[in-house]
Amino acid sequence: xxxxxxxxxxxxxxxxxxxxxxxxxxxxxxxxxxxxxxxxxxxxxxxxxxxxxxxxxxxxxxxxxxxxxxxxxxxxxxxxxxxxxxxxxxxxxxxxxxxxxxxxxxxxxxxxxxxxxxxxxxxxxxxxxxxxxxxxxxxxxxxxxxxxxxxxxxxxxxxxxxxxxxxxxxxxxxxxxxxxxxxxxxxxxxxxxxxxxxxxxxxxxxxxxxxxxxxxxxxxxxxxxxxxxxxxxxxxxxxxxxxxxxxxxxxxxxxxxxxxxxxxxxxxxxxxxxxxxxxxxxxxxxxxxxxxxxxxxxxxxxxxxxxxxxxxxxxxxxxxxxxxxxxxxxxxxxxxxxxxxxxxxxxxxxxxxxxxxxxxxxxxxxxxxxxxxxxxxxxxxxxxxxxxxxxxxxxxx
Numbered sequence: 001x002x003x004x005x006x007x008x009x010x011x012x013x014x015x016x017x018x019x020x021x022x023x024x025x026x027x028x029x030x031x032x033x034x035x036x037x038x039x040x041x042x043x044x045x046x047x048x049x050x051x052x053x054x055x056x057x058x059x060x061x062x063x064x065x066x067x068x069x070x071x072x073x074x075x076x077x078x079x080x081x082x083x084x085x086x087x088x089x090x091x092x093x094x095x096x097x098x099x100x101x102x103x104x105x106x107x108x109x110x111x112x113x114x115x116x117x118x119x120x121x122x123x124x125x126x127x128x129x130x131x132x133x134x135x136x137x138x139x140x141x142x143x144x145x146x147x148x149x150x151x152x153x154x155x156x157x158x159x160x161x162x163x164x165x166x167x168x169x170x171x172x173x174x175x176x177x178x179x180x181x182x183x184x185x186x187x188x189x190x191x192x193x194x195x196x197x198x199x200x201x202x203x204x205x206x207x208x209x210x211x212x213x214x215x216x217x218x219x220x221x222x223x224x225x226x227x228x229x230x231x232x233x234x235x236x237x238x239x240x241x242x243x244x245x246x247x248x249x250x251x252x253x254x255x256x257x258x259x260x261x262x263x264x265x266x267x268x269x270x271x272x273x274x275x276x277x278x279x280x281x282x283x284x285x286x287x288x289x290x291x292x293x294x295x296x297x298x299x300x301x302x303x304x305x306x307x308x309x310x311x312x313x314x315x316x317x318x319x320x321x322x323x324x325x326x327x328x329x330x331x332x333x334x335x336x337x338x339x340x341x342x343x344x345x346x347x348x349x350x351x352x353x354x355x356x357x358x359x360x361x362x363x364x365x366x367x368x369x370x371x372x373x374x375x376x377x378x379x380x381x382x383x384x385x386x387x388x389x390x391x392x393x394x395x396x397x
Contacts, residue, residue: 015139019132020365024349028359039386040359041374044181044333046247048305050284051298054246057287061280070279072271073263074102078282081289082255086238091227092257099263101256102285103270104277106211106241109254111137113207113237114173116258116265118143122172127158128367129335131181131209135367143172147367152326152337156183160194164202173205176225179212182366182373183335184328186216189223196225196232210240212331214299217307220329226257234259242285244331245299251281306332309376309383316387317374320394332377335363339370341397348372356389 008014024042031038073079079097086095103109110133118124120142126134128149135145148166150158163174176195178187187195199206206225213222226236241254254277256266270276288295310328317325317336325336338348345362349372352358363371376383 012140016136020361024359024361027353031353031357036357038353038357038359039382039389040378041376041382041386042359042361044244044375044377045249046244046302046332046377047379048247048302050246050248050251051288051295053291053294054248054284054288058280058284061283066280066283068279070276070282072276073098073267074100074277075279075282075286078102078286078289081286082257085289085292086224086226086257090224092224092233092238093227093230094233095257096260099257099260101258101263101266101270102277102282103254103256104274105252106209106239106243106254107133108252108274109239109241109256110134110207110209111140112266112269113239113256113258113262114138114141114143115269116262117205117237118172121170123168123170125163125166125171125174126367127175127177129156129180129182129363129371130175130367131177132365134175134177144170146171149367151368152324152335152371155326156180156185156335157187157191158195160198163195163198167198167202167204171202171204173207174199175207175209177209179215179222179330181212181331182333182361182363182368182371183326184331184333186220186222186330189221192223192225193228196228196236200231200235204235206236208236208238210238211244213240214245214296215303215306215332216330217303217310218327218329222330237262242288246288246295247302248284248288251278251284253277253281253285306376309378309380310334312380313374313376313383313387316383317390320387320391322394322397332375334374334376335366335368335371336374337371341394343397345369345372352390352393356393358386358389358393 028038028040079100082100083095083097086092118141122143124138128147138145226233237258242248322340349362361373
């Protein structure tokens with residue numbers, strides 16, 4: 001048998017790191033399957049079912065034979081509904097269906113956006129703490145991630161001055177995620193406007209990841225950078241999806257809205273990679289868009305529970321000596337500081353899982369050593385039990 005001359009993996013395969021959030025969730029599920037009583041705070045996934053009317057629309061699509069290829073950028077009615085949503089709900093003027101692409105998941109929408117505008121050698125500015133997949137996606141495109149850190153003392157928000165100083169002639173894109181994963185931080189209108197203006201003046205794109213745009217607390221408002229002006233609309237690629245808002249994580253439906261030339265390029269990339277998002281799943285998403293009041297009612301019910309859990313977990317974390325946690329205003333995560341224990345977040349998380357069977361994601365994966373992420377998209381029972389175990393663990397350190 002003749003072996004290939006070169007069995008070395010590609011540059012892309014060798015340089016990519018696995019998702020630490022998925023790894024923690026997989027380890028917790030493995031322990032549960034083995035009979036362990038694990039309190040899992042790792043997964044970024046609502047613990048609610050998809051609303052029935054969305055599932056019924058998908059089932060009807062299956063019964064009606066909607067099982068063939070769809071157009072690469074998505075079924076026309078869904079693209080039109082999403083375009084109208086950006087006009088009426090986000091205040092972005094003149095969005096047309098041809099600016100919208102439906103993809104197999106919000107994660108893939110982010111990757112498509114990066115692939116469409118980033119070439120080998122281009123720099124992409126990523127505020128840290130960041131979602132774990134951004135740097136890896138940039139590296140897969142041949143780009144160079146450039147981090148700007150903003151810790152708890154600055155509410156996890158970068159300033160216009162930080163962004164301006166980080167931009168070089170090689171900078172192509174800056175990624176803004178509000179509400180944020182992992183911190184739950186939400187930028188104000190004024191803060192986003194200032195960052196957007198810096199990007200416009202420098203001639204770089206913004207990828208605005210708005211996957212958590214409807215998961216908000218304390219009366220804060222979500223703002224889309226593309227809504228500020230025509231100049232902004234031409235500089236911003238907006239990515240989102242159905243996973244978090246409508247508890248449709250397994251449906252794998254993301255969205256991208258961008259200037260028409262970028263949307264066209266994204267469509268071409270998608271046509272050569274995934275072809276299209278699952279056809280019958282798109283009809284479920286269409287029902288979510290067309291029956292907007294029912295959708296928002298379901299979101300409000302989910303938010304009421306999330307808000308209660310947010311405060312329960314926040315108060316419990318801040319009651320533990322050595323842990324300091326800011327009050328998140330969006331998404332379903334808290335990102336406490338835990339560097340007072342003399343352990344790295346990686347070691348802290350590993351020992352916590354081993355000794356107390358509590359799964360958290362260490363901050364290193366988010367570009368923030370000394371922090372850890374806990375998701376409160378889990379049951380009250382898990383939160384209560386997990387806090388008891390965490391307090392016991394910390395008391396021993």
